[in-house]
Amino acid sequence: MSKGTEDLDNLIALMAKLPGLGPRSAQRAVLHLIKKRSLLLIPLAEAMHRVGSTARDCLNCGNICTQDICDICQSEKRRNGQVCIVEDVADLWAMERSQVFKGRYHVLGGTLSALDAVGPDELRIPKLLDRIVSEEITEVILALGATIDGQTTAHYIADQLPGVTVTSLAQGVPVGGELDYLDDGTITAALNARKAL
Numbered sequence: 001m002s003k004g005t006e007d008l009d010n011l012i013a014l015m016a017k018l019p020g021l022g023p024r025s026a027q028r029a030v031l032h033l034i035k036k037r038s039l040l041l042i043p044l045a046e047a048m049h050r051v052g053s054t055a056r057d058c059l060n061c062g063n064i065c066t067q068d069i070c071d072i073c074q075s076e077k078r079r080n081g082q083v084c085i086v087e088d089v090a091d092l093w094a095m096e097r098s099q100v101f102k103g104r105y106h107v108l109g110g111t112l113s114a115l116d117a118v119g120p121d122e123l124r125i126p127k128l129l130d131r132i133v134s135e136e137i138t139e140v141i142l143a144l145g146a147t148i149d150g151q152t153t154a155h156y157i158a159d160q161l162p163g164v165t166v167t168s169l170a171q172g173v174p175v176g177g178e179l180d181y182l183d184d185g186t187i188t189a190a191l192n193a194r195k196a197l
Contacts, residue, residue: 008030011030012026012027012030013026015029015030051066054066056068057107058070058072058073060073060131061073061092061104061105061106061107062089062105062106062107062108062109062124062127063089063092063105063107064089072096072104072105073104077102078102078103078104079104079135080102080103081103081136081137081138081139082101082102082103082104082137082138082139082140082141083103083104083105083106083128083131083132083135083137083139083140083141084101084103084104084105084106084141084143085105085106085108085128085140085141085142085143085144085157086105086106086107086108086143086144086179087107087108087109087110087111087144087145087150087153087178087179088107088108088109088110088180089107090179090180091107091143091145091178091179091180092105092107093180094179094180094182094187095143095179095187095191097184097187098184098187098188098191099184100187100188100191100192101141101191103139103141104135106124106127106128106131107124108123108124108125108128108144108153109122109123109124110122110123111123111144111145111147111149111150111152111153112149112152112153112156113149120156123153125156125157125160128157129160129161132161132164137164138164138165139164139165139166139167140157140158140161140164140165140166140167141167141168141169141191141194142154142157142158142166142167142168142169142197143168143169143179143190143191144168145176145177145178145179146176146177147176147178154168154197155197158197165196166196166197167194167195167196167197168194168195168197169190169191169193169194
């Protein structure tokens with residue numbers, strides 16, 4: 001690393017840490033950004049700075065937003081008695097892309113895992129149980145990955161909710177699959193064919 005390229009090398013190294021980018025892809029991306037400095041690089045840097053200082057977790061559901069409570073939680077149209085439980089924000093965004101679900105969400109922040117010492121208190125399960133009562137939730141839709149940890153978490157949550165209808169995504173979600181990698185049609189089919197757990 002020479003003194004004259006230290007900032008560039010640092011930017012490339014940081015970009016290479018992003019999912020899907022290795023060192024060569026990061027280098028190509030940085031070169032493209034520099035060539036399009038006024039159209040891409042400067043606006044991107046400004047947007048990243050704004051998001052870096054304003055992004056936070058929604059205090060209610062765990063979605064990422066720029067205010068204390070996200071737009072989904074604030075919307076009265078979304079107060080239909082349904083809450084969709086997802087593992088992380090990427091899964092929430094995947095569900096929203098499908099434009100099928102019209103209720104609210106709850107982001108757990110992971111799944112139960114005995115191997116990793118992740119119990120209910122490390123996730124947002126206590127907050128979920130509070131929301132079931134305070135928001136008069138009548139149906140909980142478990143949209144968790146079809147992994148062992150995802151299914152363990154689904155069964156644990158279902159056991160905590162007597163008197164509430166608990167459903168899970170059905171066909172279309174492959175075993176071992178994660179919502180963030182599914183297309184909109186698959187998510188739509190899975191949501192429409194949900195079944196009682």
